Amino acid sequence: MKISISYPPIINDRGQKAMVSQNRNVQFFKKPTYLLPVTYAQAATALARDGHEVLWDDGNAQLKTFEQWLDDLVQWNPDIIVFESTTPVMKFYWRTSEVIKERLPQALIVMTGYHSMRRPEETLSNSAVDIVLRSSNVDFVLRRLVEEISKGSPFWRMTLNIEGLTIRTGTQEFRSTGNFIQVEPLDNSAIIDRDLVQWKNYAFENGNFLQTPGTYATSVIRDCMFGKCTFCRYNGPDLTFSMMSVQRSLDEYEDLIENHGVREIFDDSGVWYRGRDAREFAQGIIARGLHKKGCYFGLNTRFEYLDEETIRLLAEANFRFVLLGFEAADDETLQRLNKGYQMEHVERCLQWLTKYGLHPHLTIMVGYYWQTQEQLDLTVRTVKDLMFRGLARTLQVTICTPLDFTPYHQECIDSGVLLTNDYDDHDMSRVIVKTPIPHERYYEAIRQMYSIPFHPRFIARQIMFLRYFRKRDWQFLFTYSVRAIRRVRQHIFNLTRASE
Amino acid sequence: MIRAGQCFSVGLASLGINREYSMYSAADDDYLDFLIRVVPDGVVSPWLAKCKVGDHVEIGGPYGDFCLLEEQVKSKEYVFIATGTGIAPFHSFVKSFPTLRYHIYHGVRHEDERYDIEHYAPDRYSAAVSRPRLGTSRSERVTNLLEQANLKNDSLYYLCGNQKMITDTIALLLAKGIPGGAIFTETFF
Numbered sequence: 001m002k003i004s005i006s007y008p009p010i011i012n013d014r015g016q017k018a019m020v021s022q023n024r025n026v027q028f029f030k031k032p033t034y035l036l037p038v039t040y041a042q043a044a045t046a047l048a049r050d051g052h053e054v055l056w057d058d059g060n061a062q063l064k065t066f067e068q069w070l071d072d073l074v075q076w077n078p079d080i081i082v083f084e085s086t087t088p089v090m091k092f093y094w095r096t097s098e099v100i101k102e103r104l105p106q107a108l109i110v111m112t113g114y115h116s117m118r119r120p121e122e123t124l125s126n127s128a129v130d131i132v133l134r135s136s137n138v139d140f141v142l143r144r145l146v147e148e149i150s151k152g153s154p155f156w157r158m159t160l161n162i163e164g165l166t167i168r169t170g171t172q173e174f175r176s177t178g179n180f181i182q183v184e185p186l187d188n189s190a191i192i193d194r195d196l197v198q199w200k201n202y203a204f205e206n207g208n209f210l211q212t213p214g215t216y217a218t219s220v221i222r223d224c225m226f227g228k229c230t231f232c233r234y235n236g237p238d239l240t241f242s243m244m245s246v247q248r249s250l251d252e253y254e255d256l257i258e259n260h261g262v263r264e265i266f267d268d269s270g271v272w273y274r275g276r277d278a279r280e281f282a283q284g285i286i287a288r289g290l291h292k293k294g295c296y297f298g299l300n301t302r303f304e305y306l307d308e309e310t311i312r313l314l315a316e317a318n319f320r321f322v323l324l325g326f327e328a329a330d331d332e333t334l335q336r337l338n339k340g341y342q343m344e345h346v347e348r349c350l351q352w353l354t355k356y357g358l359h360p361h362l363t364i365m366v367g368y369y370w371q372t373q374e375q376l377d378l379t380v381r382t383v384k385d386l387m388f389r390g391l392a393r394t395l396q397v398t399i400c401t402p403l404d405f406t407p408y409h410q411e412c413i414d415s416g417v418l419l420t421n422d423y424d425d426h427d428m429s430r431v432i433v434k435t436p437i438p439h440e441r442y443y444e445a446i447r448q449m450y451s452i453p454f455h456p457r458f459i460a461r462q463i464m465f466l467r468y469f470r471k472r473d474w475q476f477l478f479t480y481s482v483r484a485i486r487r488v489r490q491h492i493f494n495l496t497r498a499s500e
Numbered sequence: 501m502i503r504a505g506q507c508f509s510v511g512l513a514s515l516g517i518n519r520e521y522s523m524y525s526a527a528d529d530d531y532l533d534f535l536i537r538v539v540p541d542g543v544v545s546p547w548l549a550k551c552k553v554g555d556h557v558e559i560g561g562p563y564g565d566f567c568l569l570e571e572q573v574k575s576k577e578y579v580f581i582a583t584g585t586g587i588a589p590f591h592s593f594v595k596s597f598p599t600l601r602y603h604i605y606h607g608v609r610h611e612d613e614r615y616d617i618e619h620y621a622p623d624r625y626s627a628a629v630s631r632p633r634l635g636t637s638r639s640e641r642v643t644n645l646l647e648q649a650n651l652k653n654d655s656l657y658y659l660c661g662n663q664k665m666i667t668d669t670i671a672l673l674l675a676k677g678i679p680g681g682a683i684f685t686e687t688f689f
Binding site: 163164178179183184185225226227228236240241242243275276304305306307310338340341342345348349 | 509511515516517518519520539541542543558560561563564565663664666667670679680681685687689
């Protein structure tokens with residue numbers, strides 16, 4: 001069969017493109033960075049290996065206009081088109097499915113993603129989509145789905161019994177195949193075929209890479225091993241987590257370095273290995289000599305997950321970038337978000353990371369519906385303090401936006417604090433919940449935090465790092481800073497909509 | 501409010517590292533109990549094993565939804581399948597709901613890992629010992645027990661343990677005609 005895994009270019013009325021941002025939410029940027037959708041890349045790889053003709057159709061990364069993208073897709077004439085959706089682009093996808101059906105009436109449209117998997121009938125009611133796939137294991141379920149459909153039964157809509165699907169059987173008639181979301185052994189998933197997904201399109205325009213070409217590894221954890229944070233889409237009884245074996249991941253790293261010349265590898269798993277697995281991975285990198293190939297490694301983790309010995313080993317293995325969710329500095333917010341760490345341990349973790357030369361990156365959020373001025377000020381003050389003291393090197397700040405029917409989203413709906421019913425408004429460009437203080441205060445806090453890298457104290461601290469003569473610190477100051485400034489300008493520019 | 505079967509993050513204040521453990525105690529107990537295996541090259545569990553009365557332990561939570569629906573407790577029969585300390589949430593269920601109709605299938609390496617078996621009615625607990633030491637039982641895995649068991653389609657199946665057991669058990673249950681919507685999992689890591 002001919003299967004297209006498609007990401008249409010989504011451009012808003014201000015000429016900004018939709019891109020995946022913090023917490024894998026969609027945000028609009030004038031100059032976007034392009035992030036490889038890892039699970040979908042694995043799906044494309046697996047389907048191609050099964051003998052299907054697969055089109056990796058990322059209109060954003062391929063720099064197409066919407067019209068170019070659509071014309072190219074129509075010309076390719078796929079049997080199945082797969083989309084990945086999330087709340088702020090749902091309406092766009094619904095409209096796009098109608099447009100496609102007009103030009104490709106025979107093509108089956110499969111909608112995936114965390115929003116539609118939690119409201120499948122809504123998507124089928126409002127669009128021309130044929131099937132909603134209600135699993136985060138898109139690659140595994142797609143393979144089974146395609147195999148069944150390719151048998152050519154005219155009655156597949158009524159007879160297909162793969163669990164976790166909602167299938168259109170009539171104009172407004174749908175059939176659910178059950179709620180079960182199978183736990184899949186991640187070692188059975190495909191390692192991404194880099195050529196198939198045109199990996200170089202994602203290798204340069206990514207603010208998290210200090211060196212290029214960089215790439216995202218095939219994630220070693222699917223969903224999240226913690227999986228309890230209320231604002232995160234990797235949370236819910238419909239999700240489970242699974243983990244890839246260390247040796248398999250090491251094999252991929254070796255291939256990326258030796259055969260593709262990759263100079264920075266980031267694993268975007270919700271939370272990367274910890275404990276024994278993390279140490280085994282670092283030891284494996286060292287044993288294979290990959291730590292001496294001039295390639296940096298990066299990971300997502302949580303405070304209180306990595307101990308000092310593990311961090312020391314990671315540093316020895318040439319890990320650099322460590323992304324940590326620092327959603328707030330007050331304990332009430334951390335408890336309400338189910339973050340599972342305590343403020344008193346944040347500093348120690350950052351000290352360990354910094355001591356061994358890693359570059360901690362903080363992802364901060366503001367605009368929770370309960371957030372007071374006092375709580376907000378504490379977050380800003382703490383972030384400034386950590387950055388000025390060199391305990392964190394980079395940061396990203398976003399507005400906490402309820403979406404994809406996460407527990408936080410549901411909480412906002414149930415408590416009546418959501419200010420809009422329009423999914424387009426969930427694009428993280430402004431606060432959309434009732435708050436105890438004016439929304440402008442949150443935007444001001446974001447501006448303040450994004451101004452930290454321009455502060456003389458921060459710059460002076462970066463210069464002090466140079467005395468260790470670590471290559472990465474010199475690169476950070478003289479190479480990365482240019483890109484960082486551009487990113488900060490983007491984020492601050494985006495807030496102008498909020499103030500309109 | 502604590503619900504039976506939820507998990508907590510547990511760590512030592514001096515360590516700055518925590519790990520999640522499922523509760524072993526009942527939801528309405530006035531204390532929290534955990535069943536923790538000491539991982540020799542682990543970080544948190546060896547420290548916890550050395551804890552003395554009076555040491556400061558940090559607890560966060562409760563977290564998670566690996567729980568029974570109260571409205572189903574009287575009407576449903578339950579099958580609990582665990583490996584090792586994965587029996588913890590099931591102990592919490594059984595202690596919290598004394599009238600629960602259940603059967604536990606417990607996979608352990610050695611006989612002495614059949615923790616607190618006296619807390620379960622003998623006809624409601626079956627163990628599979630993979631590396632028997634006492635010579636009174638033969639080597640088998642929890643999936644061997646399930647293959648021989650009479651499993652009902654209308655029961656609810658709760659699985660807790662390592663990833664391999666969960667994957668293998670799901671395949672086995674589906675092959676036996678158990679609907680996927682009746683299977684709930686909590687994977688240890």
